[in-house]
Every structure is written in C-alpha cells, then in structure tokens.
Amino acid sequence: MRHVIALDVGGTGMKAALMDRHGVPLHQARRPTGRDRGPQSVVASVLDFAAELRAYGIREFGEPAAAAGVAVPGVVDDAAGVAVYSANLGWRDVPLRAALAERLSGAPVALGHDLRCGGLAEGRLGAGRGRDRFLFVALGTGIAAAIGLGGRIEAGANGGAGEIGHIVVRPDGLPCPCGQRGCLETLASAAAVTRLWAAACGDPAATAADCAQAVERGDPAAVAVWTAAVDALADGLVTGLTLLDPGTVIVGGGLAEAGETLLTPLREAVAARLTFQREPEIVPAALGDAAGCLGAGLLAWDRLDAVHDDLTVDDDVEVSG
Template sequence: MSPYVIALDVGGTGMKAALIGPAPEHRPLYEARRGTPREAGPDAVVAAVLDFAAELRAYGVAHLGAEPVAAGVCLPGIIDEAAGVAVFAANLGWRDVPLRDQLRARLNAPHPDGAPTGTPDDAPTATGAGIPVVLSHDVRTGGLAEGRIGAGKGVDRFLFVPLGTGIAGAIGIDGRVEPGAHGGAGEIGHIVVRPDGPPCGCGQRGCLETLCSAAAVGRDWAAACGDPTATAADAAAAVAAGDPRAEAVWQAAVDALADGLLTGLTLLDPRTLIIGGGLAEAGETLFAPLRRAVRERVTFQRLPTIVPAALGDAAGCLGAGLLAWDRHSAEVSSR
C-alpha cells in the first residue's frame, strides 16, 4: 500500500495527470494523458476533468491499494485559490466554475465497486473531510515544481517565465510561489512593451505575449515567409540556417522579451531567471541573443542567471502533485 496524491494539469488542448508518491523522491507512480474536449463546450470540459480524476482514483485504489491522500489540479486563467473557483479561463470557456467542490464531491463519492477507501465510513464528504483538493494556476504550479525539483532548486528568489501560446510568470520566494493578493501575481505577459503593437485579448495593445510568445513568433514568421502553417519551431530552424527574414523576426521577438523581462527584473530582483515553454526548446538559438539583450539593458539592476527550465511540459503536473502533498501535510499537522 503506497501513499500517493492525484496530480492533474488541465490545458486548452490536453490534460496531463499522474499519481505522485511521497517525499523525498515524489516519484510518479502512474501517468496518463487525455484530450481536452473544449470544442464540445465548457460543461463538457468540466465533465472530462471530473471523469479523469475519478479514473485516476480508481486506478490508485485498484493498483496501489489505497485511496489518494489529496488531489492537486492546475488550470489556465484566473483562479481564486482560496475559494477553489476557476474565475475565468478563455481557452476553456469557463467563468466562475466551483471546480474544487465538484472534484471533492466526485473524489469522495462511494467507490462504485465497493473497494476500500482511505477515509472512515462516517467521514463527511464533498465540502468537509475526505480527500482534500487544491486548485492553482498552471504557470505558478509549474514554477513551484521548477523551484523545488527543477532549474530553480536551491535558489531563494527566481522568476519563471514560460513562452508558450501566451506568456505568464511565477515569482518564487524561499520555496513557495507568490499568488498575489487577488490571484494575479506574475502576469508579465500583459506588460505593455510596444504601445502601438498588436491588440491583446486583455484589451491592451503591444503586450509582451502579443510579440514574443511562441504563438506570436509563429504568426510573424508565417507572414514573413508566406507559409500560413509556419510555426515558431520553423522560425527557430530558419534562424539556425541563417535565413535573414527569420533572423529579423527572431530578433524583434528577443528585443521585446528583453524589454519585458527588464521590468520584471527591476521589480522583483530575482537571482535566477528560468525560461520555459515551447520557445525555450530552441536552446541557444534563443538563450544566446536573449542573455546578450538583457545584459545590454541592465543599468543598476543585478544581472540574474538566465537558464532554461528543466522539467518541460511535466512541470505543471509535478507542481500540482507537490501542492497536493503540501495540503495533506498541513492537514496532518493540524490534527
């Protein structure tokens, strides 16, 4: 019988999950993936998340001999972590979804085959005792994992910035990630760096993520090369091959990114800057010009170490598992 937690990372196109064992290794004991049926509407996505969580619980009971001790779920968008509510997630179509309570109810329901449970028969469920559930923002959760077991391990202050479809940030301080007073800390992707730039979904123009996210680089390279299917990875390959059109697109993105990061460095003074997401997979094609551009911009600021993320697309899932273990430990200590 091995203690474990459910870890679930819900994205706009796919969901990654694992059953994570205890410290110190926090080893994944089982891993699975599912598609996110967002084309079927927001209610279908909620149902898919609940069903996936229930499948994970059933697997753990059948193969690990016990109920999970907690569950952690990370989501995109704006999350009210204290209330357990997905306030807004544009790519999932969610507004004010009380997902924590829905997950609690599903995970604490009687097991359909009568298998043994990890809580007493008379334990209250849904909103009381039983399997606790914690929700968090996907980038902050990924930052937590990078800080504890990834590129930021042992670093007292770091800024984690994944460059994917969008851009956000996680502020790491002494082993935790700062959520902010209203759950919005780290939204570096919505710093305006080019006031006359492209419109952003947030209502502003020239936000960082409209200029140097993987989606933005792919868009600009597609326009420059005339291939509407071109991606940021294609742009990176063209840069490595010495294509001057790609070099111009890439440098514009790097310059915008360095301008945005300089604001982050000035406000937060991190010791390490961790860059992740799809664009970071370009390796030194990104990191060499980025380090140079940031170095050219700093004046009084201390230049941080700039490193690639270590955990790849597993960071969110691993971070969700760490949050679940944290919640379990806190509940055990409070008894």
C-alpha cells in the first residue's frame, strides 16, 4: 500500500503517522524528542524514528514510504529544507531534509513549519476544506497564523508570514520577547490568560482553562480578564482581516478549547470593529493536535508530486543536435 511518513516534532514529543494519499493515517506512533540530552540528540531521535517508521511500512505494507514530511517549530527555510532556529529544541541551521533523505535511502523529504503544516491540514482536511481563502489562528503559548490561499499556505519571502501574534495592539502594553511592547500574544495567548488569571484569582497554579470555567460561572474577575483578552484578539484579527480579506477564520490551539465561551464574544467583538471589511465566518479548528502531523503528511505527498512532475518534464525534453 503506497504511503508516506508524517512527523510532527514538538518541544518535548514527536507525533508520527504513515499516511495514505487521502490523508488517512494507516499507523500512528509517538516518541519523546530527547531534548534534555541536547540538540544533536533531538536530530538523532528524529532520524531514528523516521527509520523505524520506514521499517514498519516495509514490514506491514510490503514497501517503504514513498516520501516523508516533517513539521518543526521555530524558523524554517522550507525551500532549503533547513531548520534555521528553534529555541525549544536548541537548533540552529540544521539541514534536516538532507539528513532525513539520506537516512530514508533517498526518498523525497519535505520540511515545514509546524503551524503552517497545521493550517495546511485544516485547509484540506478540516475546518477550511472547500474554502479558497482562510486564516488559521493558533492560540497557544504564543499566537501565530497560517494564511491559506488556493489550497496552499503562504510562507512569505523569508518564511515569516503569519506572525499575527506580534501585531502591536496595545502600544503602552507589556514588553514582548520580540522587542516590542503590547504585542497581541502578550495579551490574548493561552499563556497570557493563564498569567493574568493567576494574578487576578491569587492562585499561581490557575490556568486559562480555569479562567474559562470561571467565566462560564459568571465570576466577575474572570469575565474582566477574558473580555480584555477577547478585545485584544479582536483588534489583532481585524488588522489581519483588513490586510488579507479571508472569508473564514479558523481558531485553534489551547485557548480555543473553551469553545463558544471564546468564539461567541470573539465574533461579536470582531463584528463591532468592522467598517468596510466583510465579516468573516469564525469557526473552531477541527483536527486538534493531529493537525501538524497530518499537514506534514500532506507536504510529503506534495513533495512526491513535485518530484514526479520534474521527472516528467525532463522525460519530455527533446535534445537536437
């Protein structure tokens, strides 16, 4: 059975699948990254895991994976196949695509940013399916977005497209690690809501999920924290809507697990800020934490198709003397 390897490399663990042409996982597995042993150990863990998946495919399906796709965090040069920088993994300029291709006996390999891979999967298999233009926004430790255009995800000239979390929405706000003040992710990420709610309720162990539950109970302090986060998020989204004009905004990440407790006031806040802009449909993500892995598999199939097209073009070239 023809299949590809899909790998999603996170800060502490890796999710993987052998995936068929239709995006269906035929086999799934998880492994720790081993980041406590250093950056090179993480690379070795990725390579070993990929080789293990290749061996499983040979054993169970009678053939090796036709290609592989890998999603990684941080700054990624998709075209060169290099993991440029990842604070979580300690990586700098890791030529991961070449290393994986060598370990997988020359199979085509695609490397992509984890958030963009998640957006690709949501666009083709999840909440964005059938929608030509969408914005996938992930509300986690930080905030980032994937820009979906005509079945692909826009990476930008330097791989930085979609950094909506660093739109300044409160110029006099808190410092952000990026060097600016008042960035969206300092106010509306899951980490920001956790910090603000812990301070408001006096419990250092309180989380954003606890805040959402308190909002549902009508706790005034929780409502104040939540409303401030939603207002900041709406301000950031309206900037994105004005620039990109997506028909759909897909909201995912940890904070989105609050469901309509987040989405209902967010829709209202966005609508109240629009003037000439067309109001988008704001919907929850459909694939959860599987999105990055599924997107890596889709990248692998795209890479395989591109290699096939290149070979076809070469075969069609006529040489005259």
